[in-house]
Each structure stands twice: as structure tokens, then as C-alpha cells.
Amino acid sequence: MRHAFQFLTLGALALxxxxxxxxxxxxxxxxxxxxxxxxxxxxxAIGAGAGVVISKTQDR
Known part of the structure; x- marks a missing residue:
């Protein structure tokens, strides 16, 4: 449970x-x-992909 919480927290921070x-x-x-x-x-790789997706979404 603790690892899942850490993973979700770090994922949210990366996004x-x-x-x-x-x-x-x-x-x-x-x-x-x-x-x-x-x-x-x-x-x-996931962080770079998220950056591109967020950029394309915000540019619209």
C-alpha cells in the first residue's frame, strides 16, 4: 500500500x-x-510524453 501511494504521488508530481x-x-x-x-x-519517457500531451492541450 505504501509503495502504491508513493508511486501515485511521484506520478502526480511528474505530471x-x-x-x-x-x-x-x-x-x-x-x-x-x-x-x-x-x-x-x-x-x-513517460514524463516527456506527458509534457508533449499537456503542451498540445494547452496550445489549443
């Missing part, structure tokens, strides 16, 4: 950080950096 930046590249880089710190290479 929140992936929204930082002014363009798609900055948001993807911020998400990838946060994901790398918390989840390793897989987290970096």
Missing part, C-alpha cells in the same frame, strides 16, 4: 512538472527530467 515551460520542447524536457529522477529511463 505537474511536465506543464512547466513555454513551448513543447521545454515542457517535454521538464517532464523527462522529472520522470528520470523519479522513475529512471521509463519515467523519463
Amino acid at each position: 505537474a512538472l511536465s506543464a512547466c515551460g513555454h513551448n513543447t520542447e521545454q515542457r517535454a524536457a521538464t517532464g523527462a527530467a522529472a520522470g528520470l529522477i523519479f522513475g529512471g529511463p521509463v519515467g523519463a
Whole structure:
């Protein structure tokens, strides 16, 4: 149970950080950096993807 809570907390933090930046590249880089710190290479890929999705959503 504790690991699930930590995973959800870190995931929410990575998603929140992936929204930082002014363009798609900055948001993807911020998400990838946060994901790398918390989840390793897989987290970096997920964070970068989240940054791109959030950027495309906010640009509309």
C-alpha cells in the first residue's frame, strides 16, 4: 500500500512538472527530467510524453 501511494504521488508530481515551460520542447524536457529522477529511463519517457500531451492541450 505504501509503495502504491508513493508511486501515485511521484506520478502526480511528474505530471505537474511536465506543464512547466513555454513551448513543447521545454515542457517535454521538464517532464523527462522529472520522470528520470523519479522513475529512471521509463519515467523519463513517460514524463516527456506527458509534457508533449499537456503542451498540445494547452496550445489549443
